[in-house]
Amino acid sequence: xxxxxxxxxxxxxxxxxxxxxxxKNGSSxxxxxxxxxxxxxxxxxxxxxxxxxxxxxxxxxxxxxxxxYPKVEAGATVYDVICPSDYTIRKMIENDLLQEIDLDHIPNxxxxxxxxxxxxxxxxxxxxxxxxxxxxxxxxxxxxxxxxEKVDSWEIxxxxxxxxxxxxxxxxxxxxxxxxxxxxxxxxTLDLDELTEAKNYLLEQKPLVQAYVVDQVRDKMxxxxxxxxxxxxxxxxxxxxxxxxxxxxxxxxxxNVWIDSWVIPKNAKNLENAEKFIDFMxxxxxxxxxxxxxxxxxxxxxxxxxxxxxxxxxxPIAFPDLSQYDHLETYTYLGQEGDELYNELxxxxxxx
Amino acid sequence: MNKQKRxxxxxGTPYYLWSVFFIIIPxxxxxxxxxxxxxGSLTFENIAAxxxxxxxxxxxxxxxxxxxxxxxCILLSYPLAMILSAMKVSTKSFVVFIFILPxxxxxxxxxxAWQTLLEKNGVINSILSFVGLPALKIxxxxxxxxxxxxxxxxxxxxLPLYNCISKIDENVINAARDLGxxxxxxxxxxxxxxxxxxxxxxxxxxxxxxxTTFVISKLLGGSKILLIGNVIEEEFTQASNWxxxxxxxxxxxxxxxxxxxxxNIFDKGxxxxxx
Numbered sequence: 001x002x003x004x005x006x007x008x009x010x011x012x013x014x015x016x017x018x019x020x021x022x023x024k025n026g027s028s029x030x031x032x033x034x035x036x037x038x039x040x041x042x043x044x045x046x047x048x049x050x051x052x053x054x055x056x057x058x059x060x061x062x063x064x065x066x067x068x069y070p071k072v073e074a075g076a077t078v079y080d081v082i083c084p085s086d087y088t089i090r091k092m093i094e095n096d097l098l099q100e101i102d103l104d105h106i107p108n109x110x111x112x113x114x115x116x117x118x119x120x121x122x123x124x125x126x127x128x129x130x131x132x133x134x135x136x137x138x139x140x141x142x143x144x145x146x147x148x149e150k151v152d153s154w155e156i157x158x159x160x161x162x163x164x165x166x167x168x169x170x171x172x173x174x175x176x177x178x179x180x181x182x183x184x185x186x187x188x189t190l191d192l193d194e195l196t197e198a199k200n201y202l203l204e205q206k207p208l209v210q211a212y213v214v215d216q217v218r219d220k221m222x223x224x225x226x227x228x229x230x231x232x233x234x235x236x237x238x239x240x241x242x243x244x245x246x247x248x249x250x251x252x253x254x255x256n257v258w259i260d261s262w263v264i265p266k267n268a269k270n271l272e273n274a275e276k277f278i279d280f281m282x283x284x285x286x287x288x289x290x291x292x293x294x295x296x297x298x299x300x301x302x303x304x305x306x307x308x309x310x311x312x313x314x315x316p317i318a319f320p321d322l323s324q325y326d327h328l329e330t331y332t333y334l335g336q337e338g339d340e341l342y343n344e345l346x347x348x349x350x351x352x
Numbered sequence: 353m354n355k356q357k358r359x360x361x362x363x364g365t366p367y368y369l370w371s372v373f374f375i376i377i378p379x380x381x382x383x384x385x386x387x388x389x390x391x392g393s394l395t396f397e398n399i400a401a402x403x404x405x406x407x408x409x410x411x412x413x414x415x416x417x418x419x420x421x422x423x424x425c426i427l428l429s430y431p432l433a434m435i436l437s438a439m440k441v442s443t444k445s446f447v448v449f450i451f452i453l454p455x456x457x458x459x460x461x462x463x464x465a466w467q468t469l470l471e472k473n474g475v476i477n478s479i480l481s482f483v484g485l486p487a488l489k490i491x492x493x494x495x496x497x498x499x500x501x502x503x504x505x506x507x508x509x510x511l512p513l514y515n516c517i518s519k520i521d522e523n524v525i526n527a528a529r530d531l532g533x534x535x536x537x538x539x540x541x542x543x544x545x546x547x548x549x550x551x552x553x554x555x556x557x558x559x560x561x562x563x564t565t566f567v568i569s570k571l572l573g574g575s576k577i578l579l580i581g582n583v584i585e586e587e588f589t590q591a592s593n594w595x596x597x598x599x600x601x602x603x604x605x606x607x608x609x610x611x612x613x614x615x616n617i618f619d620k621g622x623x624x625x626x627x
Contacts, residue, residue, distance in 0.1 A: 046611075063589075069593045164489075170575045173592060196411025210472075211492050225472055336390075343591040351406035351578040 029054040032273035035072070037260070038063055038215075042293035049280050055273045064171065066106035072097060077314070078267050080274040085260050087173070089130050090123040090333035092263065097176035097214070099266045100128045105275040113144040114155070116299035120259055122330050130261035132280050134296040137257055137320065137328075138174060139250045141217070143243075144225035154182040154251045156228060158201075163208045167229035169221055170212035172346040173331055174256070175202060178230060181253045181327065188332045189343070199345045203352055212350070221246055234296030236317050241295075248317050254327025381603050383599035395512070398599020406598060407583055414579040415607070417494060418562030421501035425509040426551065433513035433550075434543070437520075448514070451507050459504060463571050466500055467491070471574070492574030500568040501558075508557035516550025517543065552615045560608055580604055 038061040046057045051113065062068040065088040073095070084092065092098050096118060103109050104131070109131050116132045122131045142151050151158075152244040156176065157166055169175055177187040179198035190196060210226050222242045231239070236248035262278045264271065280286055287303035297302060297318045307313040322328060334342065390396045437446055454462060465532060469475045470491040477487045490496045520543060528538050566581030575582075580600065587597030 066590045066592050069596065206576065209574075209576065212576060223473065224472075261393070340591070340593070343593070347578070347583065347586070348408050351409055351583070352574065 006297050013308065017155070029056075030270055030273055031056040031058055032270050032277045033058045033059045033078065033080045034277065035062060035068065035077075035082045037083060037292065040083065040260075040294055040296070042289045044293075045281070045286050045289050048286070049277065053273075053278065053280070054291055055270075055316050057277070072265060075267060078269055079265055080268040080270045081277050082263050082265060083133055083260050085261060085331070086120075087125040087331035087333045089261060092265075093129055094333065097265055098263050099268065099271075100131045101131060101278070102119075102275070103127075103131075106131065106279040108279045108284075110286055110301045111282050111287070111302040113299055113301040114315055114322055116259065119257070122263060123249065123259075123262070123332065124133065124325065130263050132259050132261045132299040133281065134234065134294070135257070135259040135299050136297050137231055137250050138169075138177065138230065138255050139226060139236070139248055141221055141231040141236055141239060141246055141248050142228045142247045143226075144222065144223075144247055151228075151247070151249050153251050154178050154253050156232070158205050158208065160184075160208060162227050164210045165227035166205075166209050167211050167217050167226045168205070169217070170214050170231045174347065175212075175232065175349070176342060177256050178207075181251070181255060182259060184253065188331050188334065190334060190338050192341075194346055195341065199349055200350045206349065206352060233317055233320075234294065235316065237295040237312070240317075242298060250320060250325055252326070254325065254329065254346055257322065257330050259330070290348075296300075301319050358504075358568060359445075363620055380597045385594045386602045386622040387518070389595055389601070390593075392418060395452055398596050399602060401596055402603045406578070407580070408582045410578045410580040411607070413494075414563050414581060417498055417579070418501065418559050418565075421498050421505065421562050422509075422555055422559045424498070424502050425506055426554065429554065430508060430551075431512050432510055432518050433547075436514050440583055448511075449509055450613035455507055460567060463568055466496075466503065470496055470499075473521050474487070490578055493570065494577060496572040497577065500572045501562045501565065504568065505558040505562055508561075509554040512546065512553040512557065513550040516547045519607050520546050548618060555615055556612060558610060563608065563611075569613065588594065 003172060009288070009334050030056050030277075034057055036059070040061075041059075046059060048054065050057055060079070064084050064290065068082070068084060069088060069091065071077065072079060072092070089098070104117075112132050116135060117127050119135070120127055120130055120132055134265050140151055140156065142156075147156075147162075156162070157168070166179070171289070176198055180187050180194065183194070183197055183201060185191075185194045185198070211220075214218065217231045217236045218239055220226050221229050222230070224243070224245075231248070234249065237277060238244070239246050239329070240248070245303075262280075266273045268274055284300060284302035284306055287300035288306045291298040291300075291303060292308070295318070297340045304313060304319065312318060353612075357506075386398050387394060387396070402411065414523060418478055436447055459523065464574070467474075471477070472489075472490070472491070473493075480487055490499065524546075525538055528542050533541065542621050566579065566585040569577055569579045569582055573579075581604075584604070585595050585599050586595045587600065
């Protein structure tokens, strides 16, 4: 009995080794395991990378920073390159999950504009861990045929006129950001009074909200399902392409400016390939391909120069002049207790 | 003989491995996380957390909506199962086929299809407005969730009921008629009691998935209505608090076991004896 079991186990093991081994032997240069947001890259760039370098790309996607983080922390899969947002990068740095990136090995990183590196210092002092990939703002997308008045404030999301025509973000930081900013507070506050006020404000809004959604804001706005939605600037260009009645604004109370950046986790197995991958992504032609495919603003100045359509190149949505806006902020990591507090309050809003 | 036995055992190994890797170990992990805090020390906090107002509310809402859906499923399925069992074999299999057909499609897709159907400018409302009727406003309300539950789980009620009713011996019914029972009496005294096992397995197969769902409430409720399933899901995906998520899952398991015990009390020696 035992012998058979052993034989069976061995067979299974061998089959497993063979399967993974075969994959490895397919390319002599090894592989790079990439973990990125869903629909956040032009798939052609991946095959180009494979062709040019002979490195096999194993590509995995996540939907939110919050789903990505525990997987990386648990180390269930060992990734070589990850693309988290600002506050999550801070959290990963603080919890010692990342390794420093040697920019000498990534010559194309110089294509990233200096102002983005400066912005990134907020979560990565000294720019030691992260190379910016995409950036943008959070704002209001509205349908000109349904909204007549001038839209320049978050307060329109509390206007009873638009009952059942408002789409809110179903993510704790973005939802609280809107409420906190409207009340004139910081989006990174840990002050319980301010947060409680924001929570009550969100509760007040709930009867007016059609639905709390994340990616569906895009499709619902294109399909004229709602008049006003909270959306990431990167989605705005895409939605306007599909439905010209839509307009994007950055509210006057200020909003979140975010940067998603490439990082290399501490336990990465293919450091050299990870550097090559990041370098490839920073190449102007590749960054341009990605920009055109995903329409999220690129921090790659050289790539922006290559954009042929002048209107897009100087688009106030894709490349807003941030100095014109007041009260812009970037999310910071709130610490575990802070995270729990926000989640608790958000749950109270959602369950009401 | 001995050799044969050995082979038999050997053939069983895949199932042992399956149950160890995909049932016992995951369950063990749920209990491990549920009974510890982030630092790994033993605590009952995560279980006790069910008493928090937003958790208890999610639980009762889930219990209520899935109870309602189960009742609706029974009311819809019972007549259908009786009609089916009285049909000719050829028509019968056709109708059963029609009922099973949607199940060939992914559950998620079907629920998303309902979202598109029920939307403000969705298919149903376009038709309604075309014929001059007022719009149907049930998307993002509990009614839409109940609709989604009933639609998705109805076949699981129809099939066991139909199986059970069609197995009832014609002679028993004829004997009752011979002894002077009218149709109503035949139904209440013969068909209904004999179909209890079918009702019970139908209830278990509808009530439990409805109680634990989070997809239906998310898609058709617009994330505005938190059922206990959504609370648990968000603990894992958004709050990354696996301990609390696991603790609440254990509570949910307890409620499922209770519901199975209750249904088994009504089912004496029937086919759905899980425990």
